[in-house]
Amino acid sequence: MTNDSYLSTNKSTDGLRRQPRQKRGKDRVEKILEAAAAVFDEVGYEAATTHQIAAKAGTAVGSLYQFFPDKASIFNTMELRHTERVKAMWAQTDVEAIVSLPLRQMIDLLVKAISQLFENPVSRVMFIQFYTNRQVFQSIDESMTQEAINFLADILQHRNPLLNDLQLSLISEVCVHSSNAVILSALRNSDLQRRQMLAQEIEDLLVAYLEPYVGDTVGNKLHDVMKVMICPHCYSKQVSKNGLRRGKQCYLCKDCRKQFVT
Structure with missing residues (x-):
């Protein structure tokens, strides 16, 4: 049994082949992602390889593959x-x-x-x-x-x-x-x-x-304008009070029927 036997075998929804459950595994994943960021920045996505990413992360490529099946899955996890x-x-x-x-x-x-x-x-x-x-x-x-x-x-x-x-x-x-x-x-x-x-x-x-x-x-x-109660949607002055919302006074425009809060 390997040191990573604690990993879940279910397919991850975020690009990971296996989800790390212990801190050591989680730290390794984050280190791989940061290494991938550096490699993608240096050589671009197309030229980057999993071997380069593993080397930058200071880990064996086999260890990388325990978490990520390929370069695309690493990138997808970075997206998320x-x-x-x-x-x-x-x-x-x-x-x-x-x-x-x-x-x-x-x-x-x-x-x-x-x-x-x-x-x-x-x-x-x-x-x-x-x-x-x-x-x-x-x-x-x-x-x-x-x-x-x-x-x-x-x-x-x-x-x-x-x-x-x-x-x-x-x-x-x-x-x-x-x-x-x-x-x-x-x-x-x-x-x-x-x-x-x-x-x-x-x-x-x-x-x-x-x-x-x-x-x-x-x-x-705006503070002065609101004192005369002009609808911010149609600029009508035909407005009426319409209850409170989170402690603020609500108003209803009689012309456009839209509500607004002061």
């Missing part, structure tokens, strides 16, 4: 690890707490979360490969970009309820795609340049672009 980290980053963002902050402070918190995400070598390589070698992906597609757009649109809607759905979609799409372009450039640079671009350039870009829509002065004007 990255997806898990992105979802966790979104879930940990307290939208109601950050929307009341000054614009630059709000963007700073979001950008720091993104920067921390890309400190992980697997996430860095997944992002670069998605824009340079998309055909090898099995799990990640454009839906993740759309989820990011929807996530930002929700934040902007909370910050300025007067923005309609089309405005929210277009503004968020510009923010996400422009940020992704900077991130891609940053991840291809040295550590120092990468951190500078992720920490400052994206923040400056987003603050400058978003200021007219959700800036601090816009927030003050």
